[in-house]
Amino acid sequence: MTPTTSGEEDTQMVKPHSKQLLILGASLGAVFCVVLFAVLLAVLLGKTKAYPEAVNVDPFCCPEEALMVLRAVNLSVDPCEDFYGHVCSRANVGDYEHVSPLLRVAMVWSLMKMAGMGPGSSAAGHLLTILKQGLWEIDHSSGKDVAEYATAIAQTGAPSRNINGYEMVNFLAKLSFKYGLPAVVSFSVSEQGTVLNIKAADDCFSSSEYEDILPSVLDAVNGALNTSVSAKQLLRIKDDIAALLGASHSRNQSHRIEISPFTGLAQREWAGILNNLVFPLYPNVTTVATRQPEGISHLLAVLANETIPSVAEAYVIVCAALKTRDALAEASVSHGLMPASTSCHDLNICELEDAFEAELVNRRRLIDYVRALFMQIKDTVTRDAPGHPLFYGITGQETKEKLSQLKLVLPEQIAVLDIAVPAVSDSFAANFLAARSYTFDVRRAKIARGIPDADSFFLPVVVRHGNAIFFPTNLLALLAQNHRRNIALDLPVAGVGMAAQCWSFLLEASWSGESRSNIKRRLECIEKNRLNGSDATDSVQTAAAALGLVSAIDAMMPLQWNVLYSVNNTEISLARLVFLLWAYSNCATIPGVVLKFDVNLALRSSHVFRTVFGCSQHSPMVQQVCCLENC
Incomplete structure (x- = not known):
């Protein structure tokens, strides 16, 4: 199944398994509409720029998503000067209107669980309901x-x-x-x-x-x-x-x-x-x-x-x-x-809840779509890596062989759904002990299979351990919240993360002495060139995010994505929405969680960014990152 680049509804889109999930999708949309339309939106950009002529086409493909991010932008910050500040500064000071990805996941789960728990649900959902009700x-x-x-x-x-x-x-x-x-x-x-x-x-x-x-x-x-x-x-x-x-x-x-x-x-x-x-x-x-x-x-x-x-x-x-x-x-x-x-x-039965959640979003076509997206992203990185200044002296065959080692691990594998959930009995105590025994079996299987602790998958982001790229249930829930597949919406949520993990795998690989020295020197350059007081300290993550943006967005963005539409009297294109969504999903709004890469520095590697936002060649956000490129 090949991911579509069309903004239209994919005819092969995953359909919900039941009327309950159809109601769920409608309910979730209604919740977002009520919250998002209640906020008056200002104009996206404060200065007039040479944008394509706005087209008032109704409807714009993704008005709810556009409104979600537009209401959080800081109009006093020019996106061409400081894109992270433009998108995230209001969220960073605790703006109540900002709906972080983690909060969106919580809203999704709340509705999905309401629709999916009970006697008619999966074995995990039924047992979970019995235990919570029984307690x-x-x-x-x-x-x-x-x-x-x-x-x-x-x-x-x-x-x-x-x-x-x-x-x-x-x-x-x-x-x-x-x-x-x-x-x-x-x-x-x-x-x-x-x-x-x-x-x-x-x-x-x-x-x-x-x-x-x-x-x-x-x-x-x-x-x-x-x-x-x-x-x-x-x-x-x-x-x-x-x-x-x-x-x-x-x-x-x-x-x-x-x-x-x-x-x-x-x-x-x-x-x-x-x-x-x-x-x-x-x-x-x-x-x-x-x-x-x-x-x-x-x-x-x-x-x-x-x-x-x-x-x-x-x-x-x-x-x-x-x-x-x-x-x-x-x-x-x-x-x-x-x-x-x-x-x-x-x-102490979170493995049972993990199984229930994984089953809720484990729709075969959605899973096939994620697999296809991963293969497309990996093929793009395989094509882009040879000849890149970071990988000087490394051949295309070497990068291809290295990337072939990567494997995608999906929620059904993370939650170990092949271990049977125990049957429900009439005794709360018997059900409770059966659930505890099940969690023991799942934890034991995870250790044996090299699956990290569940805490590693708390955030809705792509995670890599060694050569395994994990696609957590929380991230799949974000993709599953819409009843249609739209590659423009999925790239900033999942595609860039996939690409970044492919690049970080290459950056951390064991290469020959000269190639390794070149990579080390360029990563040290990134450490010295953090922007806007960023507290990001991981140069590998920053470089990988920058390269991931180019592979997942620049390489896969068609021209028609830059056509401007009017959403609630605000001009926006699908291309702008992609960049806004990506930065929005990386706003540091979770206490104790420090962003590990510099958003602005990563965006400066995207040649499409300057075109989409009409930035002048002297704008800070379009200055070439000489650590990654040969300036």
């Missing part, structure tokens, strides 16, 4: 919820009746890593991903209400395990453990991860736990840190050597159930008891 509806004040959690935990595979130290540690580690549940002994990994922390839980029975709910919880556990543990037996082992931990004064202990942290647990048994549960999620763990190691070893010994094994099983399960209830009750209260406001982070 809101469940009664955390009675013991029924704890009994339900205990039953579900028991059914995950409690230790056998011939319990031993390995089985108990393995079960506790499984509760921590596979299900993300607090337990009598919990395992966690540091934020840096290098230290495995082990600690005993605070008293599981510290709540004053536990005596009232314990009978019903024990009934559930006994039913699930086919045992007959009494409350008296459970409280006896609870008191024994509390005494052991209270008497332990051993210091925290740290050592190499390969060494078993528990007395009586063989090295090979510990290695098996690491290989099955820890390393698949945290391959960089090198150290284990145990708080009160002596007390934990005694605690595990008490559990493993309990004369009635079912009592130890019941204690671990009830403790985990009580702690789980407390954590979920806190999450539900913090969101004002509203299902829609429940975050996937509260339930």
Whole structure:
């Protein structure tokens, strides 16, 4: 499927899968129209320039998109003097009218999820709905919820009746890593991903209400395990453990991860736990840190050597159930008891939400379109790179072979949609644990397949890791918000990013000594020539953005894009809109996120830019970037 360069509706355009998504598209358009048309627009440019004659043709292809960016421009800044300031200065000071790409994505998701969640949605959407609704509806004040959690935990595979130290540690580690549940002994990994922390839980029975709910919880556990543990037996082992931990004064202990942290647990048994549960999620763990190691070893010994094994099983399960209830009750209260406001982070099931979102936008024709756009962009870079001053001495065959290593990774692969979503049951607790187990499987698959952490795909931008170019779900959502494909609108949102990643891949590649020195010298030149006080520090990203603009926009912009139209009494062409959209999407409006490249310096590499905006040859925005070109 070849991307069209026409401003007209593509007859092969992706159609929404259902009437719900058709309604969604109309609703989204209505939302934008209400917001955007409410703002009075001034003239785009303050000075009269030699533009093509304006043509009052109704309708202009993309009035909503044009209004969105035109209302944010700063008319006091000449685009030929400072294009970033012209487009972004109002947004940078917190202008309430600026709708950043991230906010637009949030608006898109809000409407898409409203249309896509529920029993009639995908398996991921159905389970997600059940869990968010269930967290809101469940009664955390009675013991029924704890009994339900205990039953579900028991059914995950409690230790056998011939319990031993390995089985108990393995079960506790499984509760921590596979299900993300607090337990009598919990395992966690540091934020840096290098230290495995082990600690005993605070008293599981510290709540004053536990005596009232314990009978019903024990009934559930006994039913699930086919045992007959009494409350008296459970409280006896609870008191024994509390005494052991209270008497332990051993210091925290740290050592190499390969060494078993528990007395009586063989090295090979510990290695098996690491290989099955820890390393698949945290391959960089090198150290284990145990708080009160002596007390934990005694605690595990008490559990493993309990004369009635079912009592130890019941204690671990009830403790985990009580702690789980407390954590979920806190999450539900913090969101004002509203299902829609429940975050996937509260339930620790964001991989399930990622799958749901990926399924919502995973339209086959849209995916084919993105693939075709990527191939067209990569072919353009393959054509442009040989002979460019940056790549002096590098042959066309060398750049072609290098770029052939690039692969496009789409949302269905990022979200690992080939892993089946668990079926929905009648039990909230069972659904919750099934979802947690699913997230474990997805995270493990991502590590094995070299897919970065989900945080890497928070922004709606093209991301590259090594030779893999990732096209995140958030970015696909921006493309999917319109019911038609228009290459002019897609190039600034996605095409330039694709091209920039192709160029940065070439810039970071291992070339011969002379070629590498040439690239290094020109990148250092960029570092010294940042414009307008830019805080961009990444010369590779700036160079790649500049080259990406030329490959994705200059090389693919037909002449008819520069015909002027009137939109709300403001003159604009499709070509101007392309440049405005690109700069607009790069306005630094997200707190803590620093733009990594100089927008103005990148635009100065575009020869089409000066023509489109009628800039004089002395204007700052059309001065050649001698770092990239031979001046």
